[in-house]
Amino acid sequence: MTLWLIIIGMGVVTYAIRLSPIVLLERVDIPPVVRRALRFVPPAVLSAIILPGLLRPGGTLDISLGNARLLAGALAAFVAWRTKNVLLTIGAGMAALWILQILIR
Amino acid sequence: MPSPRSEFLSGVKALLPILLGVIPFGMIYGVLALGAGLPAGVALAMSSIVFAGSAQFVGAQLIATGTPGVVIVLTTFIVNLRHMLYGASVAPHLKHLHPLWRWLLAYLLTDEAYAVTITHYNQPGASPSSSASKHWYFLGAGLALWSTWQASTAVGIFLGTQVPASWALDFTLTLTFIALVVPALNDRPSAAAAISAGVVAVLVADLPLKLGLMVAALTGILVGLWLERNASGALRPSRPLSLDP
Structure with missing residues (x-):
């Protein structure tokens, strides 16, 4: 029920x-500062989701070689930077996570 | 003057190449919404009720981590705020339409539909009389995207039900975000916005109600604005990061 809400x-x-803006036919003036701020929304919001997911996978800070998600995420970031390819980034990151989970266990 | 029918079909046609990129995204959304723990019905309903790719990805992730609804809705507002620019930009072209048309087209106003439609409206030589039936073009582009998004997310949700939990598919969400953010960090203000938001998010992750996300995102946006203001030279043209249906 809450989910639906x-x-x-x-x-x-x-x-x-x-x-x-379509219904309020008077020209809606969007303040210039909001206009400029919009381009920082994706990097800020997404990175605020990514980093805790990598650095606090179990809910506590874990910066070590035993943190498979951190290592796999770093590799994925490298692949994303070099290839700009979404599917390749996901594939490399998941493959790394699965291999690391076996190695670290 | 082109007929409504030919305008509609041109709109569909203009969107076809874009669909190649939308289909995998819809499927990924479906798979990982289930991986994030959303029931199939809710994941599917989100595609028609929200109908905004980036907000759906972020929403699925926040629901999975138990974020309170108010914070999720606020985050949706921030993530989708750019659509207000699109609305303001197409509004003058829709003035002559019946309110029902405007309400329908507003629902179909996504990154992709906006991109092809505004190009069509702004074609050289366009006059008010020649744009009389261009809303059919908008409708064609919007419906092509809408139906493709619904179908591809449904396929993804079906595939997601076949995948065991031990595959840790929830991680694909983080990876998708990495794939979108990293290539977009091509100037200092953007990179600084991302890094500061990420670091703050880690530091304040224990704030109640998951408010750390909002605090971190606002910090990143302010850092980006501040650096951009202090940067010498002209502003870079903004390249909206598109992951919407």
Whole structure:
């Protein structure tokens, strides 16, 4: 039930963002600072999700060679940087995670 | 003047090459939404209720980590805020339409549909009279993307149910984000925004209500803005990071 409420909330917010400038026919002036801030949203939000996932996989900080997700994520970042290919990055990261999980165990 | 039918078909046609990139994304979303622990029905419903790729990926991840709903909805707002720019940009072209048309087209306003439609509206030689049926082009592009997104996420969800939990597929979400962020870090303000947000997120991860994410994201955005303001030379043109359906 809560899940459905969350999804509907996400949908309402998304639709409101898309609809409001179209319906409010007066020119909607978006402040220049918001315009400029928008391009930093993806790197900031995504990296704020990525780094805790890699550095705190079990909920506590783990910067060691025993942290398979950290190593696999670092390899994936390298592949992403060199190839800019999403599927290749996911493939390399998952392969690394599976191999490391066997080695570290 | 082109007929509604030919405008609609041109819109569909303009979107076809983009679909090649959308189909794998939809399938990945389906697989990893299940990996993140979402029931299949909820994962599928999100594709039509939210219909915004990046927000769906982020939402699935936040639901998986037990983030409170209010924070998820707020994050969705920030992630999708760029659509307001698209809306403001197409609004003058939709003024003459019935409200039902405008409500429908607003629902179909994604990165991809916007990109092909605004190009069509802004074609050289376009006059108000020649744009009279261009909303059919928008509709064609929007529906082509919408139906492809629904179908590809459904296939991904089906595949996801066949995968055992020991495969740790939840990690594909983190990897997808890495694949999107890393190539986009091609200037100092963007890189600094990402690094500062990531470091702060790790440091404040124990804040209640998962508020660390918001604190970290806002820190990164402010750092990026601050560095950009202090950078000498012209502003770089912004390249929106597109992962929307």
